[in-house]
Amino acid sequence: MTSAAIFLTLVLLAFIAFVTVRQRSLASVSGDTSKLHSLPRHYGYYAAVCALIPGLLIFFVWVITGKNIIEGLVISGLPDGLSAQYQEQASLVLNRIRLAVENPASSEKHPDILAAAQQFHALYVRGIWATFVLAVASGVGGLVFANYKTNPDFRARNSFERVLTILLILSSVIAIITTVGIVASLLFESLRFFQQVSVVDFVFGLHWSPQTALRADQVASAGAFGAVPLFTGTLLISLLAMMVAGPIGLMSAVYLTQYASARTRKIAKPVLEVLAGVPTVVYGFFAALTVAPFFRDLGEAIGVEIASESALAAGFVMGIMIIPFVSSLSDDAITAVPKSLKDGSLALGATRSETITNVILPAALPGIVGAFLLAISRAVGETMIVVMAAGMQPNLTANPFEAVTTVTVQIVALLTGDQEFDSAKTLSAFALGLALFLSTMVLNVFALRIVRKYREVYD
Amino acid sequence: MSNTRDFEPTDWKSPEMQARTRKRYRRDRTFRAMGFSAVILAGLFLVLLIGRIFQDGAMGFMQTSIDLDVTFSEELLGDPRAMDAEAFEEQVRQANMSRLLDAALTAQFPEVTSRRDRRALIRIISGGAREQLRNMVLETPAIVGTTKTVRLLAADDIDQLRKGKIDANEPEANRKVKDQELGWYNKLVEEDRVSLNFHTRFFTSGDSRDPELAGIWGATVGSAITLVVTLLIAFPVGVLTAIYLEEFAPQNRLTDIIEININNLAAVPSIVFGLLGLAVFLGVMHLPRSAPLVGGLTLALMTLPTIIIAARASIKAVPPSIRDAARGLGASPMQVVFHHVVPLAMPGILTGTIIGMAQALGETAPLLMIGMVAFIVDIPGGFTDAATALPVQIFLWADSPERAFVEKTSAAIMVLLTFLIAMNGLAIWLRQKFERQW
Numbered sequence: 001m002t003s004a005a006i007f008l009t010l011v012l013l014a015f016i017a018f019v020t021v022r023q024r025s026l027a028s029v030s031g032d033t034s035k036l037h038s039l040p041r042h043y044g045y046y047a048a049v050c051a052l053i054p055g056l057l058i059f060f061v062w063v064i065t066g067k068n069i070i071e072g073l074v075i076s077g078l079p080d081g082l083s084a085q086y087q088e089q090a091s092l093v094l095n096r097i098r099l100a101v102e103n104p105a106s107s108e109k110h111p112d113i114l115a116a117a118q119q120f121h122a123l124y125v126r127g128i129w130a131t132f133v134l135a136v137a138s139g140v141g142g143l144v145f146a147n148y149k150t151n152p153d154f155r156a157r158n159s160f161e162r163v164l165t166i167l168l169i170l171s172s173v174i175a176i177i178t179t180v181g182i183v184a185s186l187l188f189e190s191l192r193f194f195q196q197v198s199v200v201d202f203v204f205g206l207h208w209s210p211q212t213a214l215r216a217d218q219v220a221s222a223g224a225f226g227a228v229p230l231f232t233g234t235l236l237i238s239l240l241a242m243m244v245a246g247p248i249g250l251m252s253a254v255y256l257t258q259y260a261s262a263r264t265r266k267i268a269k270p271v272l273e274v275l276a277g278v279p280t281v282v283y284g285f286f287a288a289l290t291v292a293p294f295f296r297d298l299g300e301a302i303g304v305e306i307a308s309e310s311a312l313a314a315g316f317v318m319g320i321m322i323i324p325f326v327s328s329l330s331d332d333a334i335t336a337v338p339k340s341l342k343d344g345s346l347a348l349g350a351t352r353s354e355t356i357t358n359v360i361l362p363a364a365l366p367g368i369v370g371a372f373l374l375a376i377s378r379a380v381g382e383t384m385i386v387v388m389a390a391g392m393q394p395n396l397t398a399n400p401f402e403a404v405t406t407v408t409v410q411i412v413a414l415l416t417g418d419q420e421f422d423s424a425k426t427l428s429a430f431a432l433g434l435a436l437f438l439s440t441m442v443l444n445v446f447a448l449r450i451v452r453k454y455r456e457v458y459d
Numbered sequence: 460m461s462n463t464r465d466f467e468p469t470d471w472k473s474p475e476m477q478a479r480t481r482k483r484y485r486r487d488r489t490f491r492a493m494g495f496s497a498v499i500l501a502g503l504f505l506v507l508l509i510g511r512i513f514q515d516g517a518m519g520f521m522q523t524s525i526d527l528d529v530t531f532s533e534e535l536l537g538d539p540r541a542m543d544a545e546a547f548e549e550q551v552r553q554a555n556m557s558r559l560l561d562a563a564l565t566a567q568f569p570e571v572t573s574r575r576d577r578r579a580l581i582r583i584i585s586g587g588a589r590e591q592l593r594n595m596v597l598e599t600p601a602i603v604g605t606t607k608t609v610r611l612l613a614a615d616d617i618d619q620l621r622k623g624k625i626d627a628n629e630p631e632a633n634r635k636v637k638d639q640e641l642g643w644y645n646k647l648v649e650e651d652r653v654s655l656n657f658h659t660r661f662f663t664s665g666d667s668r669d670p671e672l673a674g675i676w677g678a679t680v681g682s683a684i685t686l687v688v689t690l691l692i693a694f695p696v697g698v699l700t701a702i703y704l705e706e707f708a709p710q711n712r713l714t715d716i717i718e719i720n721i722n723n724l725a726a727v728p729s730i731v732f733g734l735l736g737l738a739v740f741l742g743v744m745h746l747p748r749s750a751p752l753v754g755g756l757t758l759a760l761m762t763l764p765t766i767i768i769a770a771r772a773s774i775k776a777v778p779p780s781i782r783d784a785a786r787g788l789g790a791s792p793m794q795v796v797f798h799h800v801v802p803l804a805m806p807g808i809l810t811g812t813i814i815g816m817a818q819a820l821g822e823t824a825p826l827l828m829i830g831m832v833a834f835i836v837d838i839p840g841g842f843t844d845a846a847t848a849l850p851v852q853i854f855l856w857a858d859s860p861e862r863a864f865v866e867k868t869s870a871a872i873m874v875l876l877t878f879l880i881a882m883n884g885l886a887i888w889l890r891q892k893f894e895r896q897w
Contacts, residue, residue, distance in 0.1 A: 178763070249497075352490075381727075416832055
């Protein structure tokens with residue numbers, strides 16, 4: 001018995017319910033559908049829903065909580081010696097049990113662990129069968145219920161549509177659940193992190209070296225979690241990116257809206273769109289393979305030492321990536337400026353460039369600022385380019401020729417590869433994620449507010 | 460009422476004013492040129508990016524082979540006529556195919572005798588050659604006892620040499636291919652045994668540590684399974700949400716919160732979705748690590764806002780008269796939406812969905828978080844098998860030290876870009892074909 005089998009059985013049951021109840025509704029009026037309140041298929045849909053929903057609920061409860069509950073049971077049933085040990089290294093014991101369950105031929109020798117694994121397996125089998133029986137029973141119950149309710153006066157369509165409405169509302173709530181999930185998971189793990197490392201050390205600490213030693217007597221066993229070098233590194237790279245994307249994006253938006261012919265626009269816009277559609281991993285590869293060596297050689301030629309994983313290369317390529325972002329948002333801001341302002345300025349004899357710099361851009365300024373803020377938030381959250389082209393060394397520097405590391409690079413570095421359980425090192429990634437989430441969120445809300453406020457002026 | 464002016468009229472014809480006007484026009488032209496060069500610069504970056512990838516990647520689809528005369532010895536493989544099929548198969552599977560290679564190379568280079576040199580010699584052939592020979596024997600057992608010219612994959616360094624990526628004129632110390640190997644290679648070239656062929660294996664095999672054996676099929680299948688999960692979740696949920704918000708939602712706080720939420724979610728960095736997937740799908744729900752199921756779920760949450768926003772715009776564009784007409788004929792609100800509004804809005808919804816899927820296909824960071832970054836040789840066969848995805852494969856190869864992986868990475872990028880262009884092209888075609896002016 002597997003989870004998929006339960007699911008398929010339920011779907012089959014729903015189908016049977018649809019067919020039988022539809023037939024029954026037809027039979028109840030001996031084929032004269034005009035005597036039915038709803039169309040026969042509505043009776044069928046209603047029955048299918050009755051058969052499917054309760055079973056699905058049971059199924060999902062099992063999928064989400066089943067293993068956790070069983071693990072809890074197994075842990076509480078462990079012999080005293082092991083549970084004392086468990087107090088200290090909860091996840092370690094649990095993990096050994098899990099491994100022994102998944103791979104019976106593993107090298108696990110500890111008899112208690114093996115017994116626990118067997119108990120886990122037995123409970124799991126019992127649980128999944130219980131779920132199956134419960135789900136199928138509730139499905140059959142739903143079928144019988146729908147069958148019982150089927151008569152020509154039953155408003156099957158209305159009932160079915162009510163279920164549909166609930167489904168629609170549930171779908172929309174998923175967006176909220178996602179946000180809540182993000183906030184909850186980040187907060188929960190961050191709180192655990194901040195139990196081990198103080199918030200002040202994290203936010204204001206100047207030293208980042210998350211390698212905690214396994215034994216207490218090793219050198220630098222404490223590990224330092226001062227995130228300031230990461231924040232400055234992120235800022236430095238975002239700033240460099242904006243120095244590339246800001247002027248190019250804004251100027252191309254100005255050119256495309258104010259000077260370019262319709263034909264030029266028709267060619268240039270798709271080019272920018274393609275630039276926006278290239279996956280970030282491709283930009284990362286480009287940065288690491290082409291741009292970084294180019295800057296290094298350039299530096300050698302003019303006598304500046306540029307690291308091969310410099311902030312400059314990552315920032316530059318990230319700038320290319322967000323050009324279309326800046327350009328299209330600035331484009332929107334510029335086109336939103338009323339034509340009368342522009343015409344008035346031109347009629348007074350100003351040249352087009354004077355009109356743009358003295359009238360259009362000031363009028364579009366809030367929108368452009370919003371665009372820049374959104375672009376910065378994009379740059380702050382960008383991962384692949386910096387992972388592939390920026391370094392791992394947490395340097396506290398403003399020198400773009402040196403290697404720096406960013407928040408996203410560290411999250412990736414901390415969470416890929418072998419992970420220790422519940423260590424400050426792993427948990428710190430979530431604290432960084434929280435910082436990232438909050439900062440991008442604030443930037444976005446702020447940017448959208450500026451843009452919205454600006455729109456109200458001219459509408 | 461006086462005709463006196465308190466200022467002199469501007470003398471536009473005066474040289475100063477003429478100069479001033481010229482200067483202003485010049486400034487306008489400079490400004491315009493700056494705008495134009497910004498556009499050109501953006502285009503130039505694109506050309507540079509694509510050009511560099513294609514320049515490197517074109518060779519990634521080709522691979523160097525070496526033709527060797529291999530004698531399939533009965534002594535090693537057994538006689539297929541004398542023994543039953545199963546025993547023969549067993550013996551072939553057990554047989555040390557390196558000995559066939561060794562014999563073939565000895566025949567080719569009789570002058571190489573010392574053990575060390577012969578070990579170096581066999582390394583000019585790819586490690587995959589043994590498997591290739593084994594498969595040949597298993598396919599046609601009759602081959603045993605004969606001598607055939609077999610086209611064997613060359614090792615990656617020889618391949619790079621053939622493609623000119625390793626310069627034979629450099630001093631030996633700086634070169635990955637040593638003088639000895641170079642001599643063998645040159646001899647093979649003289650005998651016309653070295654050839655550069657289209658490398659179908661690149662499209663049909665999974666990942667490998669050896670560049671000449673690595674392929675993208677595993678990653679492509681992984682991406683496909685992941686996208687199926689994403690589509691199955693994001694499409695229905697996204698469309699239903701859009702329908703609710705556009706057609707049924709009352710104007711209240713909950714609706715406002717949902718709308719603000721969707722807009723905010725669209726701007727959350729993708730790596731945060733990866734953290735969510737790690738904490739919830741792996742941490743709480745204990746779904747298997749590295750599985751396309753988890754990757755698909757994570758990417759679905761990420762693409763949801765894109766689909767919702769596109770679907771809402773498309774539903775909003777359906778004129779109210781359609782709804783009124785359907786209501787007038789007695790349709791229930793649900794029937795109005797599902798029988799009339801949604802079918803009419805479908806092209807727009809599909810366009811948005813395809814664009815969302817293209818986004819998901821190119822996404823890497825969240826997949827790193829949930830462990831779809833492992834070295835996986837097997838082709839994934841289901842939703843819970845360990846798998847990787849195309850962009851992650853690109854990331855992994857980009858990290859590999861072997862020189863030959865550079866062109867493989869570029870080639871994989873070309874494949875990924877082809878998929879993305881195809882998807883976006885489909886979206887544009889859909890929009891143009893079904894776009895309606897009401």
